[in-house]
Amino acid sequence: MSRTNSTSSTLEDKVEFFKGKKVIVTGGAGFIGSHVCEELVLLGANVFCLDDFSAGKRSNVAFMTERANFHVVAKDVCDDDSVMGDLFSGADCVFHNAASKKNVCLLDPRRDLQVNAGGTLNLLQYALKFKVAKFVQASTGSVYGEPKVFPTDEGHAFEPVSYYGVSKLAGERYVDVFHKLYGLNTTILRYFHVYGPRQESNEFGGVVSIFLRRILESQNPVVFGDGHQVRSFTWVKDLVEANLAAAMSTRSGGQAYNAASGIQVSILDLATSMLRVLEQGRQLQVEFGDPLVGDIMNFEVDNRKIREELGVTFNQDFWGTLRLALTNTDAFLGR
Numbered sequence: 001m002s003r004t005n006s007t008s009s010t011l012e013d014k015v016e017f018f019k020g021k022k023v024i025v026t027g028g029a030g031f032i033g034s035h036v037c038e039e040l041v042l043l044g045a046n047v048f049c050l051d052d053f054s055a056g057k058r059s060n061v062a063f064m065t066e067r068a069n070f071h072v073v074a075k076d077v078c079d080d081d082s083v084m085g086d087l088f089s090g091a092d093c094v095f096h097n098a099a100s101k102k103n104v105c106l107l108d109p110r111r112d113l114q115v116n117a118g119g120t121l122n123l124l125q126y127a128l129k130f131k132v133a134k135f136v137q138a139s140t141g142s143v144y145g146e147p148k149v150f151p152t153d154e155g156h157a158f159e160p161v162s163y164y165g166v167s168k169l170a171g172e173r174y175v176d177v178f179h180k181l182y183g184l185n186t187t188i189l190r191y192f193h194v195y196g197p198r199q200e201s202n203e204f205g206g207v208v209s210i211f212l213r214r215i216l217e218s219q220n221p222v223v224f225g226d227g228h229q230v231r232s233f234t235w236v237k238d239l240v241e242a243n244l245a246a247a248m249s250t251r252s253g254g255q256a257y258n259a260a261s262g263i264q265v266s267i268l269d270l271a272t273s274m275l276r277v278l279e280q281g282r283q284l285q286v287e288f289g290d291p292l293v294g295d296i297m298n299f300e301v302d303n304r305k306i307r308e309e310l311g312v313t314f315n316q317d318f319w320g321t322l323r324l325a326l327t328n329t330d331a332f333l334g335r
């Protein structure tokens with residue numbers, strides 16, 4: 001099937017589009033990347049999961065390794081060698097999800113710059129050289145910094161307030177340059193507050209998984225500040241759909257999209273609700289810690305562009321989805 005300009009695709013469309021295509025998923029052993037790999041494997045793509053395992057886990061992809069159309073390539077996105085050349089040769093599509101993440105880069109901003117900016121540039125050069133048909137870049141709402149205009153759309157000023165945000169913005173800028181200078185078919189997806197199974201629950205993980213692990217280990221969930229900071233929690237499978245839609249669409253070339261549910265949930269609400277469901281006599285309560293430096297208080301994300309142009313829909317029933325997902329807490333924590 002050729003690319004589509006329709007705003008929603010059926011399963012048959014997706015199979016027809018991806019079946020037999022060589023796709024590279026960087027960060028494929030991480031939280032979001034492993035879900036992207038999983039869906040592409042099911043659709044019959046020939047999936048190459050490129051990951052240096054600095055944060056990703058073999059266990060996140062172990063269930064796919066028996067499949068003939070799934071391959072793990074343990075490499076750094078910054079590498080420039082013949083293995084990368086072999087990998088990109090004949091590739092149709094790159095889903096670039098590898099990144100050095102926010103909390104880590106507060107400790108090591110140089111690594112953050114190397115991976116999120118330099119690694120992206122490296123992949124773009126390979127994509128151009130080997131004439132890859134599509135490059136989908138995972139970016140972040142952190143490029144906006146503390147939003148000043150609500151709802152926040154893609155035209156908002158870029159004022160990142162973290163090393164991570166700066167380095168991810170640099171990655172975006174390289175993507176744009178390759179589109180403008182060379183016509184590389186690129187799409188930027190700005191993710192926000194993703195949650196779902198296999199998210200890391202250590203101090204570098206997501207708040208839902210961290211609260212879950214603490215409650216199961218009979219520790220109080222810790223809220224930094226007063227807990228009134230809101231997040232636009234976005235179900236990981238909706239982002240998988242956003243990635244597929246970006247690759248399939250004829251309209252997405254050179255575009256950037258907010259990929260967020262648009263819902264607003266306060267951290268305090270999250271902690272109290274998770275305690276209500278999971279506490280089960282552990283006698284836990286919400287604990288308050290010092291506010292985090294650079295923490296953003298308010299998110300009201302405008303997701304109209306991705307809904308209207310790419311037909312991506314977002315689960316609005318955060319509590320229902322969470323309750324269902326938590327029926328298997330081990331799977332949620334990737335154990």
Ligand SMILES: NC(=O)c1ccc[n+]([C@@H]2O[C@H](COP(=O)([O-])OP(=O)(O)OC[C@H]3O[C@@H](n4cnc5c(N)ncnc54)[C@H](O)[C@@H]3O)[C@@H](O)[C@H]2O)c1
Pocket residue numbers: 026027028029030031032033050051052053054055056057075076077078096097098099100101115119138139140141168190191192193194195200206
């Ligand atoms: N989780 C969120 O809420 C969120 C929000 C906004 C944006 N994002 C973006 O989504 C993408 C995926 O994030 P995630 O939450 O799945 O994080 P993750 O840490 O689970 O996944 C990132 C993966 O990249 C790999 N990686 C890191 N450096 C690498 C390198 N130099 N070479 C190869 N692989 C490397 C890690 O091992 C890991 O498997 C990232 O680009 C991130 O910036 C995530």
